[in-house]
Amino acid sequence: MWFISDSSRDSSVADITCRTMAARHLLFVALVVLVAHSSEAVKARYDNYKVYRVIPANKEQVKLLQEIEESNNGFSFWTSATQKGKPTDIMVPPHKLPEAENMFNVFNLEHSIMVENVQRLIDEERPIKKFRSGAGFGWDDYYRLDDIYDWLDSLAAQYPDKITTVIGGQSYENRQIKGVKYSAGGTGKKIIFVDGGMHAREWISPAVNTYMLNQIVTSQDPDVRALVDSFDWYFFPVINPDGYEYSQTTDRNWRKTRGPGNIFCTGTDPNRNYGYQWSTIGASDNPCSETYHGSGPFSEVETKSFSDFITPLGNDIVLYLSLHSYSQVILFPMGYTDQHLPDYDNMLAAGQKAKEAMATRYGTAYDVGNIVDVLYPASGSNLDWVKGVFNTPLPYVFELRDTGRYGFILPADQIIPSGEETFDALLALTKYAQTQ
Ligand SMILES: [Zn+2]
Incomplete structure (x- = not known):
């Protein structure tokens, strides 16, 4: 706060110095935590992200979908709109779901849900290994x-x-x-x-x-x-x-x-x-x-x-x-x-x-x-x-x-x-x- 009353000035100055030091300390701790975090990658999560399949009925709808893709407004196109009758798959984050549904309805776009929860696909993509196999390379898993x-x-x-x-x-x-x-x-x-x-x-x-x-x-x-x-x-x-x-x-x-x-x-x-x-x-x-x-x-x-x-x-x-x-x-x-x-x-x-x-x-x-x-x-x-x-x-x-x-x-x-x-x-x- 910026306002300090006269009667409390002296103690407040000490208080401010104290608070400044505390704030500096906090800042230092925050920086250490940030640095520590940035050195290990935090994985992006896709909880409740859905993938919609949209089928454009005509050239205008194809063009509209292409414009939405180019606008980069939070919808992630897994496949681009190509031709009428050919599907395009769009990943939508949970907070944009109402917006997406509204858009599909306003523009009369035929749509269905292909993937209910992208994170679940990610979690189930790879085999669960009971132990780290030392057996080397193979084709039962994706490798680094x-x-x-x-x-x-x-x-x-x-x-x-x-x-x-x-x-x-x-x-x-x-x-x-x-x-x-x-x-x-x-x-x-x-x-x-x-x-x-x-x-x-x-x-x-x-x-x-x-x-x-x-x-x-x-x-x-x-x-x-x-x-x-x-x-x-x-x-x-x-x-x-x-x-x-x-x-x-x-x-x-x-x-x-x-x-x-x-x-x-x-x-x-x-x-x-x-x-x-x-x-x-x-x-x-x-x-x-x-x-x-x-x-x-x-x-x-x-x-x-x-x-x-x-x-x-x-x-x-x-x-x-x-x-x-x-x-x-x-x-x-x-x-x-x-x-x-x-x-x-x-x-x-x-x-x-x-x-x-x-x-x-x-x-x-x-x-x-x-x-x-x-x-x-x-x-x-x-x-x-x-x-x-x-x-x-x-x-x-x-x-x-x-x-x-x-x-x-x-x-x-x-x-x-x-x-x-x-x-x-x-x-x-x-x-x-x-x-x-
Ligand atoms: Zn490719």
Whole structure:
């Protein structure tokens, strides 16, 4: 309080000094507590967050949903609005639920609830381990970056004549983008390149990437061996390592890199930051957007260093596969234009083979098509870049399981079946690549 009466001045001065000292002490204690807290990550919680599925009935509703996404007003779009009749999934925090319901009703948007409580999905995503298994790496759980990298190193140690670890780049927080090259020997082979973990929260992507790498190295099937060994392979399970770690330690729903944006928001969407037709369409200049394209083409160290690594290999890459989730679609370029490329039919034909192979084991249904036709225009993707710069014959994105029941938070017991069916699809593409 600022007012002090005359009669109480002396004692009050002492009082104030005392209070000031006490306040300083309190401030000091608070700072110590803050520092102590900031050194250990506090995980974001998603108690009672719901995911709504909204189905736009017409173009106006699609546009409205896209405007709501771009406004960044607290609704988190797990999938963007694309076309009329195609669902978009929106995560809503509990305090915004009445606002969301009101908005859906006012604009007459068809909606239902896909996920009742996001935190419950997070809590049930991973197996309960009774004890810390010392058994090492596997596909019954999602693993931290260091575990994945240790496993890559162990593969190189176990198969020194076939596997070499390679550093494909680095991250803003100085982590390596580590991968492996697999080669059964010989020269002049075409390259198949498989990346994963570009978007941090899409955990099934690194898991399927390593599952398939393990199959490439260990499969005893003579047909698979002959097919696989006719190519050289590169696997990079986590090309956004900072984001992936952040999604493990701090925020399960993190998507972007961890580089600086503005004072309010962190990170860039690496899949809008590649330097081919950068920022022409379907990317945001707002650092708070999930599709922020960065301050310039290749402004992010992850995309710059990784593309520098790929460039000398570019003309030898026959098949480039980038693993994302979710929605079960197989996509090919371009993303920046609705014009079909001259080899559209070829990319579609190979994509159809992948789709058929994907369904054979468990009946898992995928859609296949050009990025713009199936989703929406988006510029600055790595797929447009490899196609645009190297004219790679077979560039694909697989948006892996599922179709929204769990979304990004796919239970770990789906890693192996996802890995199996995706490897079937990869083999179908590999067989097709032999004809290119
Ligand atoms: Zn993604």
